[in-house]
Amino acid sequence: MPGELDLFNSFPYPLNSEIIGDLTAGRRRPEWLWLALRGDRVVARAAWWSRPGDAHPLVMDILDVADGHVDDAIQLVTAALPDPAPEFTRFLPPQWRRSDDDRWMAVLEACGAKPFVERLRLQWEPGTPIPAPTGRLTFRPPREGELIDLMTLVVEGSLDAHTRDELTRMTPRECAEEQFHGELLKYPSPQEWWRVAELPGGEPAGFVIPGHNGYNPIIAYIGVVPAHRGRGLIDDLLAEGTRVLAAQGVPRIRAATDVGNVPMAAAFARAGYRTFERQVDMIW
Numbered sequence: 599m600p601g602e603l604d605l606f607n608s609f610p611y612p613l614n615s616e617i618i619g620d621l622t623a624g625r626r627r628p629e630w631l632w633l634a635l636r637g638d639r640v641v642a643r644a645a646w647w648s649r650p651g652d653a654h655p656l657v658m659d660i661l662d663v664a665d666g667h668v669d670d671a672i673q674l675v676t677a678a679l680p681d682p683a684p685e686f687t688r689f690l691p692p693q694w695r696r697s698d699d700d701r702w703m704a705v706l707e708a709c710g711a712k713p714f715v716e717r718l719r720l721q722w723e724p725g726t727p728i729p730a731p732t733g734r735l736t737f738r739p740p741r742e743g744e745l746i747d748l749m750t751l752v753v754e755g756s757l758d759a760h761t762r763d764e765l766t767r768m769t770p771r772e773c774a775e776e777q778f779h780g781e782l783l784k785y786p787s788p789q790e791w792w793r794v795a796e797l798p799g800g801e802p803a804g805f806v807i808p809g810h811n812g813y814n815p816i817i818a819y820i821g822v823v824p825a826h827r828g829r830g831l832i833d834d835l836l837a838e839g840t841r842v843l844a845a846q847g848v849p850r851i852r853a854a855t856d857v858g859n860v861p862m863a864a865a866f867a868r869a870g871y872r873t874f875e876r877q878v879d880m881i882w
Contacts, residue, residue: 642670748823750770804823
């Protein structure tokens with residue numbers, strides 16, 4: 599497959615430029631990149647992604663289908679789909695709404711997948727003003743074991759669809775531990791960027807996790823504990839996380855939130871993050 603990347607990339611898609619780097623870093627494997635051809639023409643393609651070192655793909659993140667070749671794509675996905683089937687993710691224009699042109703979705707539904715959640719992909723750019731500290735909170739790095747305790751509180755009542763789904767199978771503590779060990783600890787960025795927010799009396803009110811996911815600086819996780827929600831503290835937390843990353847001279851900061859998480863989307867908008875893409879997640 600490394601010698602066939604031009605053939606694989608004959609469909610335009612935002613992730614094309616990352617594939618060679620992903621292969622080098624171990625985030626993709628040649629056997630996770632599939633093509634369907636009619637003669638020498640590519641009529642469908644599919645690909646899977648993982649974190650480096652994972653034995654199995656974590657997500658299916660590429661599926662493209664030529665006009666008139668839905669049946670070929672269904673055969674491709676049926677042949678290539680791992681068991682168990684990982685979640686599918688698609689990046690789309692910010693104003694996307696489903697239409698007959700979305701052949702990839704028709705293929706996935708024919709293979710048994712169903713839409714799970716739509717998300718906003720957001721970006722902050724240098725030069726965008728960062729709100730000044732309000733003085734309501736002070737920030738410090740987390741103490742040993744503290745972050746999992748705070749995450750356990752934050753996941754309860756979460757508006758995030760993935761977290762809510764995990765809570766149907768796990769306790770809040772198990773959910774927090776899975777997110778901490780399965781995601782946050784795997785980012786290559788330093789934990790010195792992480793921040794816990796304290797009220798004037800010293801009580802933790804929430805946290806923000808600025809990080810780098812191997813592609814971009816990101817706001818990886820942010821949350822206010824239930825006892826202090828509804829006071830606008832999310833704005834202070836987001837400003838602090840943005841400030842930490844901006845101090846590193848980053849070219850951009852990325853973030854994402856569910857379309858249905860209206861309060862978080864509004865907080866990002868207030869902080870100067872603009873929606874540059876929409877994301878659709880599907881599950882089997």
